[in-house]
Amino acid sequence: MATSSLSAAQRSKIRRLAVPKEQSPEDAGGELNIIPFLDIIVNILIFVLATVAITFTATIETTPPSAGGKGPRIVSESKSLNLTLFITNDGISIKAAGGSIAPGCDGIGPGITIPAKGRDADGQPVLDYVAVTKCAKKLKDSSPDFKDETQIRMTASNNISYRKLIDTIDAVRATEDGQELFQDVLFAVPR
Amino acid sequence: MTPPAAAQQKKPGVAQYKAELRKAIRRNATDPEIDFLNITAMLDMMTIILVFLLKNMASTSASIPQSKDLTLPASILQSEPHQEGVAIIVTKSQILVGDNPNPVVVLPSRESLAQSGLDAIYKKSGINDLHIVPLAESLLHVREMDKRIRIAKGLDPSSSEAIVIVDETTPYRLLIEVLYTLGASSFGKYHLMVMSTKKQPHER
Numbered sequence: 001m002a003t004s005s006l007s008a009a010q011r012s013k014i015r016r017l018a019v020p021k022e023q024s025p026e027d028a029g030g031e032l033n034i035i036p037f038l039d040i041i042v043n044i045l046i047f048v049l050a051t052v053a054i055t056f057t058a059t060i061e062t063t064p065p066s067a068g069g070k071g072p073r074i075v076s077e078s079k080s081l082n083l084t085l086f087i088t089n090d091g092i093s094i095k096a097a098g099g100s101i102a103p104g105c106d107g108i109g110p111g112i113t114i115p116a117k118g119r120d121a122d123g124q125p126v127l128d129y130v131a132v133t134k135c136a137k138k139l140k141d142s143s144p145d146f147k148d149e150t151q152i153r154m155t156a157s158n159n160i161s162y163r164k165l166i167d168t169i170d171a172v173r174a175t176e177d178g179q180e181l182f183q184d185v186l187f188a189v190p191r
Numbered sequence: 192m193t194p195p196a197a198a199q200q201k202k203p204g205v206a207q208y209k210a211e212l213r214k215a216i217r218r219n220a221t222d223p224e225i226d227f228l229n230i231t232a233m234l235d236m237m238t239i240i241l242v243f244l245l246k247n248m249a250s251t252s253a254s255i256p257q258s259k260d261l262t263l264p265a266s267i268l269q270s271e272p273h274q275e276g277v278a279i280i281v282t283k284s285q286i287l288v289g290d291n292p293n294p295v296v297v298l299p300s301r302e303s304l305a306q307s308g309l310d311a312i313y314k315k316s317g318i319n320d321l322h323i324v325p326l327a328e329s330l331l332h333v334r335e336m337d338k339r340i341r342i343a344k345g346l347d348p349s350s351s352e353a354i355v356i357v358d359e360t361t362p363y364r365l366l367i368e369v370l371y372t373l374g375a376s377s378f379g380k381y382h383l384m385v386m387s388t389k390k391q392p393h394e395r
Binding site for chain 1: 204207208211212215216218219220221231234235237238240241244245263264265266267268269270271272273305306307308321354357358359360361362363364366367370371373374378379380381382383384385386387
């Protein structure tokens with residue numbers, strides 16, 4: 001055997017030198033070690049995602065408010081409904097071109113069209129938005145002339161909160177089954 | 192033994208030793224074992240996502256800080272929010288214009304606002320007036336800047352747009368006063384900001 005001609009010291013040295021060296025991951029490519037940096041970034045990412053409450057917002061387009069019935073209303077050539085909603089502490093009063101809508105949304109007559117269902121903890125009226133939507137739909141469907149009318153004027157008592165106003169705008173915007181009613185809102189100054 | 196003869200005998204010994212060493216190294220050589228998970232590529236991706244998210248959130252309306260002082264009303268509206276315009280923020284306690292952190296008006300109590308809006312000291316001609324003077328003064332400067340921006344962008348400079356961010360408890364009277372003052376300050380179009388939800392009418 002060829003090995004037998006080597007001395008014991010040489011064989012020992014061969015065994016020692018032949019053992020493969022273990023490479024650490026850092027030595028593998030000889031690159032900059034950015035893993036700790038990336039670990040920090042991942043932690044920040046998770047923190048940001050967990051803490052930031054993503055809110056989806058939308059905007060309602062409108063123009064400057066009008067006072068005393070004057071305003072930027074677009075007058076259509078055909079017969080128009082010219083709806084005006086007045087949110088009061090007693091409920092919602094709806095006024096059309098022909099006059100005030102009677103309670104129950106049934107014909108012309110005096111009184112609050114859709115009375116409030118009570119008062120909430122903040123002293124604001126509890127409004128019947130389902131009835132508002134039904135009434136707006138009924139009025140819009142009452143004549144084919146009103147089919148293309150999308151404008152509605154809105155006003156409220158001084159103390160009515162912005163939330164009630166937005167909820168009322170939503171109620172007249174469309175029906176639950178998606179039929180578009182009055183999408184364009186104009187604000188008016190209460191007299 | 193003569194020295195050249197000894198050298199002749201030693202030379203094959205060294206060559207043999209080197210050959211044996213090479214053989215042993217080859218024999219023991221193994222492919223480097225990957226005993227750690229390489230997540231660098233994934234982390235690179237995460238970094239890109241983080242930068243994208245931070246940049247995106249900073250420029251969108253999602254960055255509007257909602258707190259006890261400012262809560263947006265919920266709406267079924269699902270349209271994209273309008274981003275162009277001067278931000279007018281009406282919180283429970285103050286009115287802010289644009290990026291200026293100093294309040295234009297510090298608001299009194301809700302009860303007082305619900306009765307007749309802001310105090311007469313803020314109005315041009317008494318408590319019944321809708322024109323808020325400090326707000327109008329602040330808007331004057333903002334309008335000038337916005338006018339120049341609109342000219343540079345090739346937009347119509349005759350009127351500006353405002354993004355109106357109002358707390359949900361704000362009384363209608365104050366809202367109208369703010370909108371009226373905006374109108375008087377050559378702001379012709381408003382975007383009232385709301386929070387998009389999928390609520391139904393009976394849930395309001």
